[in-house]
Amino acid sequence: MLAERVSEPMEPQPYRVIEVRHETADVVTFTIEPTPGIASMDALPGQFNMLWAFGVGEVPISLSGLRPGGVLVHTVRSVGTVSEALTRLHSGEIVGVRGPFGRGWEVETAEGDDIVVVAGGIGFAPLRPVVEHALANRSAFGRVVVLVGARRPEEMIFDEDLLRWAVATDDIAVEVTVDAAGHDWSGHVGVVTELVGRARFDARHAVAFVCGPEVMMRFATRSLQERGVPLGRIRLSAERNMHCAVAHCGHCQLGEYIICRDGPVFDAARLLPLLTVRGR
Amino acid sequence: MTERTIRDLLAEHEFFAEMSPEHIDLLAGCGRNVVFPANTAIAHEGDPAEHFYVLRTGRVAVGIHMPQREPLVVATLGPGDVLGWSWLFSPPYWRFDALTTQETRAIALDGVCLRAKCDADPALGYRLMQRFAHILVQRLEATRVQLADLYGKTHAG
Numbered sequence: 001m002l003a004e005r006v007s008e009p010m011e012p013q014p015y016r017v018i019e020v021r022h023e024t025a026d027v028v029t030f031t032i033e034p035t036p037g038i039a040s041m042d043a044l045p046g047q048f049n050m051l052w053a054f055g056v057g058e059v060p061i062s063l064s065g066l067r068p069g070g071v072l073v074h075t076v077r078s079v080g081t082v083s084e085a086l087t088r089l090h091s092g093e094i095v096g097v098r099g100p101f102g103r104g105w106e107v108e109t110a111e112g113d114d115i116v117v118v119a120g121g122i123g124f125a126p127l128r129p130v131v132e133h134a135l136a137n138r139s140a141f142g143r144v145v146v147l148v149g150a151r152r153p154e155e156m157i158f159d160e161d162l163l164r165w166a167v168a169t170d171d172i173a174v175e176v177t178v179d180a181a182g183h184d185w186s187g188h189v190g191v192v193t194e195l196v197g198r199a200r201f202d203a204r205h206a207v208a209f210v211c212g213p214e215v216m217m218r219f220a221t222r223s224l225q226e227r228g229v230p231l232g233r234i235r236l237s238a239e240r241n242m243h244c245a246v247a248h249c250g251h252c253q254l255g256e257y258i259i260c261r262d263g264p265v266f267d268a269a270r271l272l273p274l275l276t277v278r279g280r
Numbered sequence: 281m282t283e284r285t286i287r288d289l290l291a292e293h294e295f296f297a298e299m300s301p302e303h304i305d306l307l308a309g310c311g312r313n314v315v316f317p318a319n320t321a322i323a324h325e326g327d328p329a330e331h332f333y334v335l336r337t338g339r340v341a342v343g344i345h346m347p348q349r350e351p352l353v354v355a356t357l358g359p360g361d362v363l364g365w366s367w368l369f370s371p372p373y374w375r376f377d378a379l380t381t382q383e384t385r386a387i388a389l390d391g392v393c394l395r396a397k398c399d400a401d402p403a404l405g406y407r408l409m410q411r412f413a414h415i416l417v418q419r420l421e422a423t424r425v426q427l428a429d430l431y432g433k434t435h436a437g
Contacts (some may be wrong), residue, residue, distance in 0.1 A: 016311075041295075110424045120430060120431060121431035122431075147432045149431075151430075151431040152428070152434070155431065171334045177356075178431075179431075180352055180353065180426070181352075181353045181356060182348070182351065182352070182353065183341065183343070183351055183353060183379065183381075185353065186381055187356075188421065189341065189342075189353045189354060189355050189356045190355045190356060190422055190426070191422045191425045191426055193422070193425070196417075198358065198359075198360060212430070212431075213430040213431065215425065215428060215430055216425070216430050219421075219425055250325055260330060
């Protein structure tokens, strides 16, 4: 029997792609499992991995799903050479994985409270495990509210999950919105922050999980505060240019924080002041 | 079971939350209940704007007619929202199309009736203008965020 190899932080481990799903024209979700002899990683919602497209390069990608048996799900948008290579992976191919890294959403600390998930665009990917965790432990939480925004209807990721949650699950509120649409779209049109004001939850006893472009997170935080959610109960996920992922290179430094080590998830009270500094 | 009056419905609505009972009474005199089936045009761009609508249930798509293209929906409104501010300004005409996407129940408030009451009672006019200014600011801010194309590709990796 092969002894399982324990991952060194700088050494990519080979994982096999077992499923590929094309979410939109440029977003792909792929499911991977450790190859024989590779130890499963203990990852948490909100953490990220460094994914290697062999012969091309490495990028940080958040976990968009955690499955039994060490099976991991990542969702990648093609925005450059490496991510484009990752979106072209097929089942059976090998991808290199380093991780997991960073501080996650710590969903379990919201037990007993309402959960409000506010996601924009590809920012929904790291939040899907939050919703899955809440549904798997439904009695531990109050209301679960999921608010998702995208540019156009055809750019909405995880549409099957959203539909399943909205239709088949009584005790979760799902609202989606797009920036613009034709008359064949039956959902909301407008920015996702507008949905915050309309959603039903107990603001004083809610924890909000927000991920999306930084401008969207700023406006979402303001909308949540206007609803009465204390700043310390709002968590944001920061995206910066992670390279080493082990707090050595400094590429992802933001103010006093090294995002790969201190984040990517922060309390809004800590992160928000840095998101409003001009020139960063 | 007692039937709720227009006054009751207005008093319960978010838009009028900070208005005095006396002002709600005045507004209620200009209102009537309306029900629009799904896919009903409530307003067309350029039509005279004689009413605004306090939405109670359903959903309305606010859109722009695009010649030789599919109409573009730029916002949707639902319960708790107000449709139409054009009646406030002269000449009052609709700036957008408004189409129900679900059966929609609303209170229609008559613009001519309201303008006359606001002229006679400047305090009412000021409170109403404050409420509409708040909505206009919210929608302007939302439009600016939409224009920022937040979900576009901003970096390579």
